[in-house]
Amino acid sequence: MLDNNQLLRFTTAGSVDDGKSTLIGRLLYDTKSIFEDQLQAIENTSKKKGHEGVDLALFTDGLRDEREQGITIDVAYRYFTTPKRKFIIADTPGHIQYTRNMVTGASTANAAIILVDARHGVIEQTKRHAFIASLLQIPHVIVCINKMDLVDFSEEAYNKVINQFEDFSSKMLVKDVRFIPISALLGDNVVHRSEHMDWYQGAPLLHTLETMHISSDINKVDARFPVQTVLRPQSETHRDYRGYAGRVASGVFRPNDEVTVLPSGFTSKIKSIDTLEGDIEEAFAPMSVSISLQDDIDISRGDMIVRSNNKPEPSQDIEVMLCWLHNNSAKPRAKYSIRHTSNEQKAMIKEVVYKFDINTLERLSDDNELHMNDISKVKIRITKPLMIDSYRENRTTGSIILIDDTTNETVAAGMIV
Structure with missing residues (x-):
């Protein structure tokens, strides 16, 4: 076997x-x-x-x-x-x-x-x-x-x-x-x-x-649960049920854990963790589950449930190692949609800090245009805070993609520094 x-x-x-x-x-x-x-x-x-x-x-x-x-x-x-x-x-x-x-x-x-x-x-x-x-x-x-x-x-x-x-x-x-x-x-x-x-x-x-030894790249310490949707069943048996469905990005969640909802900052405790097969005693990455809380809190898609004693830092300004994927080049101040876990916001490339010369790994700071296959460090400003970790600590909450709003094409993928 x-x-x-x-x-x-x-x-x-x-x-x-x-x-x-x-x-x-x-x-x-x-x-x-x-x-x-x-x-x-x-x-x-x-x-x-x-x-x-x-x-x-x-x-x-x-x-x-x-x-x-x-x-x-x-x-x-x-x-x-x-x-x-x-x-x-x-x-x-x-x-x-x-x-x-x-x-x-x-x-x-x-x-x-x-x-x-x-x-x-x-x-x-x-x-x-x-x-x-x-x-x-x-x-x-x-x-x-x-x-x-x-x-x-x-x-x-x-x-x-x-x-x-x-x-x-x-x-x-x-x-x-x-x-x-x-x-x-x-x-x-x-x-x-x-x-x-x-x-x-x-x-x-x-x-x-x-x-070859396979080491898991899933962060088992920092509990992160990006909310994908809110479940409100209309059946008689679940009339009062409100669950928050999504995939555990990292860490472990258990009933009675004290959690904080970001970016609002409201706190509660986990009431139950539910799957199609019934309640479970713990959820860990990359399981898809529904979490219900003891308190009625306004939560929607893009919010993140985390343990209260271990919270990421909400940020509107992030530095990213970006790989430009699109045929059309980008310039500083260009505006895009940014997707991070289940969250989508508007974003702007504030500055191209430097680009890499692939042959020498030299950092080029005098070229601020991004062309296809360019790898560079950029600063991005976001309209609303994202709950981020660095890519080195957490691959899921440390990665982003940029979307061109006019074509809906993915133009770049990045790793948060």
């Missing part, structure tokens, strides 16, 4: 043609995670294209057809299971114009696999993806140095890439970085150990993923 806690989410990132599709295909193929009819269809397609064996990239390149048809690609998710663990892969496109999609794919990841072509070494996209992984505080980064077969499985080429990456990543906060030399095409060090690289003494990629 598989333990539900043994679910690993990881994202793949890399430049165009670094071999992401082939690597994912190799993982699926060698772990026998492909249906027979799908395998037969891909074998037939591979023969028609003149390939001697199975073209592993075809397991994921259905998306490429969609891209050629002009359909916007976000993130494709793949699933596979081994006797030791279940996996969800967030497969992000490699083109630089799709860098923004890595923010989506990596936002819930336990690990990031960054592919590097052994012939080309660390390039701008490598640095960009590593930097995003650092910003999102992904605890594990695996640098897969791919296409080792094209450099004669050279240990020197492998060490050269390691030195390049370490020179760059030393400036970032990455907790755990591992390097694996692979050939996704031939299968070396992906699922099975390579016979061509006996100088490499580490584990292959799959074993690394299976044995």
